[in-house]
Amino acid sequence: MAKEGDELQSSHTCRCFDRTSLPICCIHAHNLIPAVIIAHDIFLWLRLPPGPSPLPFIGNKLDIPTSQPWLQFEKWSKQYGPVFTLWIGRKPTLIISDPHIAADLMEKQSNKYSSRPRMVVMGEVYNGNASILTQPYGKAWSTRRKLLHAALTPKALKLYKPTQEAEASRLCFALLSNPQGWEKELERFTSSVVFCVAYGHRIDSLKAQVIADRFRYMHFQASLNIPGKYLAETFPLLAKLPKFLAPWKGDVQSMGTREGKANVELLEMVKREVATAKAQGNPDAVPDSLCKLLLEMREKEPVPLSETHFSYVPASLFGAGSDTTASTLCSAFLGLVTHPSVLKAAHAELDRVIGADRTPTFADEADLPYIRALAKETLRWRPVVVLGGTPHASTEPDIYEGWHIPTETTILGNNWAINLNEAYYPQPHHFDPIRFLSDSERTHLGIAKQPYIGQKTHPAKAGHSSFGWGRRICPGADLAANSLFIALAKLLWAYDILAIEGREYDIFAYTDGFNVRPKPFECVVRVRSERHRGVVEREERVARGWLEKFTPFGE
Numbered sequence: 001m002a003k004e005g006d007e008l009q010s011s012h013t014c015r016c017f018d019r020t021s022l023p024i025c026c027i028h029a030h031n032l033i034p035a036v037i038i039a040h041d042i043f044l045w046l047r048l049p050p051g052p053s054p055l056p057f058i059g060n061k062l063d064i065p066t067s068q069p070w071l072q073f074e075k076w077s078k079q080y081g082p083v084f085t086l087w088i089g090r091k092p093t094l095i096i097s098d099p100h101i102a103a104d105l106m107e108k109q110s111n112k113y114s115s116r117p118r119m120v121v122m123g124e125v126y127n128g129n130a131s132i133l134t135q136p137y138g139k140a141w142s143t144r145r146k147l148l149h150a151a152l153t154p155k156a157l158k159l160y161k162p163t164q165e166a167e168a169s170r171l172c173f174a175l176l177s178n179p180q181g182w183e184k185e186l187e188r189f190t191s192s193v194v195f196c197v198a199y200g201h202r203i204d205s206l207k208a209q210v211i212a213d214r215f216r217y218m219h220f221q222a223s224l225n226i227p228g229k230y231l232a233e234t235f236p237l238l239a240k241l242p243k244f245l246a247p248w249k250g251d252v253q254s255m256g257t258r259e260g261k262a263n264v265e266l267l268e269m270v271k272r273e274v275a276t277a278k279a280q281g282n283p284d285a286v287p288d289s290l291c292k293l294l295l296e297m298r299e300k301e302p303v304p305l306s307e308t309h310f311s312y313v314p315a316s317l318f319g320a321g322s323d324t325t326a327s328t329l330c331s332a333f334l335g336l337v338t339h340p341s342v343l344k345a346a347h348a349e350l351d352r353v354i355g356a357d358r359t360p361t362f363a364d365e366a367d368l369p370y371i372r373a374l375a376k377e378t379l380r381w382r383p384v385v386v387l388g389g390t391p392h393a394s395t396e397p398d399i400y401e402g403w404h405i406p407t408e409t410t411i412l413g414n415n416w417a418i419n420l421n422e423a424y425y426p427q428p429h430h431f432d433p434i435r436f437l438s439d440s441e442r443t444h445l446g447i448a449k450q451p452y453i454g455q456k457t458h459p460a461k462a463g464h465s466s467f468g469w470g471r472r473i474c475p476g477a478d479l480a481a482n483s484l485f486i487a488l489a490k491l492l493w494a495y496d497i498l499a500i501e502g503r504e505y506d507i508f509a510y511t512d513g514f515n516v517r518p519k520p521f522e523c524v525v526r527v528r529s530e531r532h533r534g535v536v537e538r539e540e541r542v543a544r545g546w547l548e549k550f551t552p553f554g555e
């Protein structure tokens with residue numbers, strides 16, 4: 001009689017499980033695993049929005065251009081629809097080319113679509129996801145986000161405005177002697193604004209060590225995010241191997257540790273300054289900065305972040321806010337050079353509202369709708385964060401328009417296709433701030449008709465998607481908008497920004513990467529008159545006085 005155990009054994013034992021047939025069984029298993037994976041992926045593929053056909057395991061890797069992929073994505077959107085699927089390896093990625101669909105998913109259902117795709121090397125190995133940018137949706141992310149919001153309220157932004165004005169005055173002054181170096185001067189301006197706002201210290205030269213270090217960390221981190229570079233992205237367990245078995249981890253982690261230490265040093269610097277000022281009975285001697293505000297907040301209420309992770313909050317301003325703002329200003333220069341009527345209209349408004357005896361300030365903003373519209377049009381025309389920045393990811397399964405969207409789907413808003421979508425923006429590549437003027441503003445400026453009425457209207461109040469969506473929307477959008485407004489207002493008050501005669505400009509010649517800017521080009525940057533020069537020189541002296549308290553970082 002067979003015992004209970006025997007029966008169990010026989011039912012669990014493969015009939016072919018004898019010595020001679022063992023290799024056959026292995027072959028079966030060997031074939032079975034990929035077959036199951038492929039069947040699983042085909043099942044997902046059939047239910048997701050259509051897109052170019054992927055290959056097993058590598059997905060659409062061979063179809064995606066390595067240079068300016070957003071252009072091909074835009075073409076695919078015309079073929080497959082405003083939301084289509086691409087496979088990055090085995091990961092499905094939805095590419096959205098319509099602002100309403102982006103809002104339907106990432107704003108109206110932001111509870112499901114506000115995470116980030118897992119970034120094993122760039123996020124987890126590099127710095128343990130210390131930076132808000134790569135943090136998955138959850139408590140650790142919302143702690144960081146709340147801190148940033150608290151230090152970037154409208155009240156806090158007001159504190160930073162005099163510094164932005166002073167830095168914009170310095171920018172105008174610098175261009176008197178260095179008109180050809182306008183791109184570097186724009187970079188110095190945005191770096192200094194970010195460092196004054198983050199730490200209460202200014203940047204007088206891009207050669208400052210602190211800037212060189214920041215760029216090194218930024219470029220290193222960006223280099224970790226190249227699809228296919230690390231097998232650990234597909235097999236995350238590889239990142240858990242000890243360093244002697246995974247030597248690449250050493251380099252990645254040591255750079256991450258260096259950045260962490262540098263961030264903590266900056267935090268310590270502000271702590272010391274606050275303590276010294278308090279000890280001297282003069283706490284106001286330390287300029288208001290985001291870091292100072294965060295430290296004050298932490299004194300009142302504990303923050304559940306380690307010192308290193310806390311130090312990443314102010315540090316995130318440089319990575320996210322300096323290059324993006326400078327690149328947007330570079331695009332404004334390209335737009336002005338290639339659309340001279342815009343410069344004329346801007347000069348007309350500035351001359352009428354401000355006159356020739358002073359430059360504009362934030363107090364004039366309400367009276368300068370054309371300059372405000374110019375900043376918005378630049379953000380629309382050439383979105384710096386061209387593919388919407390670090391992608392979103394879903395945290396729950398969803399059904400949208402009959403398509404099944406599984407958990408952990410990557411969601412990418414193609415800002416190139418969204419902001420240049422003809423249904424919303426007729427003649428999308430024509431750079432014209434008039435698009436963003438309200439009826440009353442237009443009438444006031446004597447422009448009878450809105451020439452750019454699209455079939456559809458962009459759902460966002462801003463009228464473009466360049467700052468992202470929903471709970472992940474750029475927390476620095478208002479700070480950036482203020483920098484753009486004041487820089488453009490003062491620069492255009494003081495300068496002609498024109499094409500070099502006979503020179504051809506390509507409005508599509510842009511760099512590659514996450515954040516894009518025009519490829520280097522030369523143009524005429526000429527002070528409008530001797531009277532304007534005098535005002536720029538006078539206001540620079542005043543600006544220098546204001547900025548004295550923001551001691552500079554050395555070279």
Ligand code: HEM
Pocket residue numbers: 132133134145148316317320321322324325328384385388389390391392466467468469470471472473474475476477479480
């Ligand atoms: C023209 C300038 C800027 C542009 C176009 C821009 C655009 C963006 C975009 C598209 C995102 C991703 C949003 C999303 O995932 O939906 C983002 C995220 C972010 N931006 Fe900006 N940004 C700019 C300036 C700034 C500035 C000045 C700051 C500094 C306060 C900043 C801080 C951040 C941070 C911390 C994030 C990550 C937010 C998160 O993951 O929760 N940005 N930005």
